[in-house]
Amino acid sequence: xxxxxxLLFLQGNRCFFCxxxxxxxxxxxxxxxxxxxxxxxxxxNCVVCCKAVNAALGSLSVKDKFRAILNHRRQFTxxxxxxxxxxxxxxxxxxxxSPSRIALVIADLQKRGSARPRRVAxxxxxxxxxxxxxxxxxxxSSLLATLQxxxxxxxxxxxxxxxxxxxxx
Numbered sequence: 001x002x003x004x005x006x007l008l009f010l011q012g013n014r015c016f017f018c019x020x021x022x023x024x025x026x027x028x029x030x031x032x033x034x035x036x037x038x039x040x041x042x043x044x045n046c047v048v049c050c051k052a053v054n055a056a057l058g059s060l061s062v063k064d065k066f067r068a069i070l071n072h073r074r075q076f077t078x079x080x081x082x083x084x085x086x087x088x089x090x091x092x093x094x095x096x097x098s099p100s101r102i103a104l105v106i107a108d109l110q111k112r113g114s115a116r117p118r119r120v121a122x123x124x125x126x127x128x129x130x131x132x133x134x135x136x137x138x139x140x141s142s143l144l145a146t147l148q149x150x151x152x153x154x155x156x157x158x159x160x161x162x163x164x165x166x167x168x169x
Contacts, residue, residue: 003041004029007048016047017057017069026051034059055132056104064107071103102146105130109152110164120144123153123160 001009004027015022016030028051033039036059057065108130109116117123124140135143147153154161 003043003046004048007046011048015049015053017049017053022050028054030054030057032062037061058130060107064111068103068107105143105147106152106164116162118160120155120158120160
């Protein structure tokens with residue numbers, strides 16, 4: 001039995017993070033400790049999740065992955081479900097400025113510490129890379145506007161300053 005099939009069975013064909021049934025073709029193996037960070041490919045380090053969750057969490061540390069999920073004031077909503085809702089009922093840029101996406105951007109910026117981008121163009125590229133460059137200019141602008149209105153960043157012409165919460169050691 002392949003690892004994906006075994007993990008799907010053990011998890012009841014549900015996403016580890018959003019606890020929703022995973023449609024055919026949307027399953028992905030997520031390494032809790034990312035392979036890029038030295039994580040093993042065994043069942044102890046792997047869970048099955050939606051492709052959208054896996055893409056959103058990327059190679060964040062385990063702590064940052066769970067922080068991104070727990071940062072939701074309400075129940076965690078899978079990005080796959082957010083995109084499906086936004087495609088049928090509201091503009092996609094609203095979904096991209098959702099608390100889950102903002103939490104991922106904040107977690108990534110916190111992880112960067114003093115190496116955070118100092119220019120708007122670099123920050124836009126950094127956010128684009130976080131979402132695998134599948135964002136339009138309008139979607140990036142929406143995310144930046146939300147970060148600014150929520151007080152996480154300040155933009156002065158082309159420069160960015162940060163007011164992010166401190167990362168726990």
